Amino acid sequence: MAITKERIGALFFLLLSIIYGYLASGIKLYPGDELDPMTARTLPLVLSGLGIAFSLILLATGKHEEHRGNVFALNWKPVILLMLLSLGYGFALDWLGFLISTTLFLMAGFRILGEKSVKKIVLVAVPFVFIFWFGLTQMLDIYLASGRIFGGA
């Protein structure tokens, strides 16, 4: 059996459906719930069964697809860096506040994607973030707390 994209996906969903089904069987029920035609467990258990069935069919029938290029040849580095940057942005928002963390996020994003001119990076990011912040706080009246390091909530 050749390993294809379809089969990798099928295996992933088979595993997911089994774990989901196992967790579904552990959903707590209130006394008397078992007399109801449908409990909190019913749909999850049905879905788990359907997931397992569909994954098995895909696993059995998944054909070798046309060559669509090597996954490793894709542009992974900037994508991984952008993901990490987004995660960092999530943490930074609380600590540094919106203005600083967003400016840093944009500047780092531009750099990761290959923008080399520091002048351009700063000249685009800073006014953009300021206008965005102004629009949110002054025009849409959205409260944006300053970061924890500045004593914000």
Added chain:
Amino acid sequence: MLDGIFTGLQTAIIPTNLFMVVLGCFVGTFIGMLPGLGPVSAIALMIPITYGIDPSSGIILMAGVYYGAIFGGSTSSILINAPGCSGTVVTAFDGYPMAARGEAGKALALAAYASFSGGTISAIFLLLAAPMLAHVSLSFQSADYFALMVLGLSAVAAFSGKGQILKALIMTVFGLMLSTVGTDRATGVERFTFGSIDLLDGISFLLLAMATFALAEAMMSVLERVDEGAETQDMSKLGSMKLSAEEVKEVAPTVGRSSVLGFLVGVLPGAGATIAAFLAYGVDRNLARGKKKEEFGSGSLRGLAAPESANNAASSGSFVPLLTLGIPGSGTTAIMLGALISYGIQPGPRLFLDNPEVFWSVIISMYFGNVVLLILNLPLIPYISRLLIIPKPILIPMILLFSITGVYLVSFNSMDILIMVGICALAIFLRLLTFPMAPLLLGFILGGMMEDNLRRALLINDDSLSFLWERPITLTIMLITILVLVAPLFQKTLKRLFHVESSPEGLTID
């Protein structure tokens, strides 16, 4: 009905809503032009903005973004041979060859006129069909709704193209699974929360939509270097935008035919602008004779007009099941359903009675949207298309920023950003394995409603599933569901009949 039209007109012509139509069309056109970003992402990016405004204005803005994105997708198909969304893949077949021989202006104008005509014809159909269907569906019960939702989910899988049906079904089930996370609405029992307070209310629809579409599509465009190597057209030399009387005469029947076909395809749950465009192109090429037939694929006017009329007509058509039954037929309308629910509005037959201003203003604003696209966007295309030259290193981080802050500014919970990045990573993995995302969103949005309706139907029918075959409406819908699921077995025959070509990615749902 006339009362309704006046109500819709009154709501649609207030300056805020007119502004929303114009803004929606512009933003949609711009985002639609960006290769890799489709209407679903465009609408998802708009949702946080619409939370702060009136529901009618919000849905009008999103509707404007929808057809703006389709129009923008056509523009990039014609100018740079890089369809902005799957619904405009066919547009590139004849649009780009026209642009390549120096008739970009004419191709853009024809696309705009065909879109306008398709949109107008289907808006009239929508005006007539939606209230009728809404009246009929008032007699629907929980059992029928459950059956309709099963039909909607099955149809999305069935129409998802060769080799994609099982994957679409799996993604639908995955979406349904995600919808069960949180507190069960009927019993109050916690499900799959792992003790986390953040998951008690379930996964946010906005977060899921942004992570699987806007964020993931932006990341995929970096990963696959989407627009690198695309041959760009000199924007300043678009050529004449005029069509001769003879050319208009040649495309008029095509536009009429394709609009009707597009609307009908759009109404079907699961089928959408992409399938409508492919079908209309296939039908028209089949009907063409001699030299005209040979022109298809090398800059045929009919080959451009057919998909353009059909995809716009289908966009309007897809609002019929959404507005009348509350069942979205595509990823795009699914996202709109999610937004409407978060406004506290439940689409379906009651929408027609409880919120007539929303129901009618959407229909009326669709027409306004088409007018805006024609009289404002078309002349401005040379300028809007210049936005395409914004370098990717600048544009992508901005899209990421809008996606992330869009979610953060609703919940102010930075944990959401972390969950979003996690879901985005999963979405990229699944996209690389060619699993479609729209069924996931559809399953997620319909999951809760499906469970509620099934529970209610079982209670009404003394714990028996007999309603599935005893109620004529339910039985009919279930039979259609079976038919829809077996239809792909006859795909070859249908293809032969319509001479439909498959896109490299298959027929993806928009």
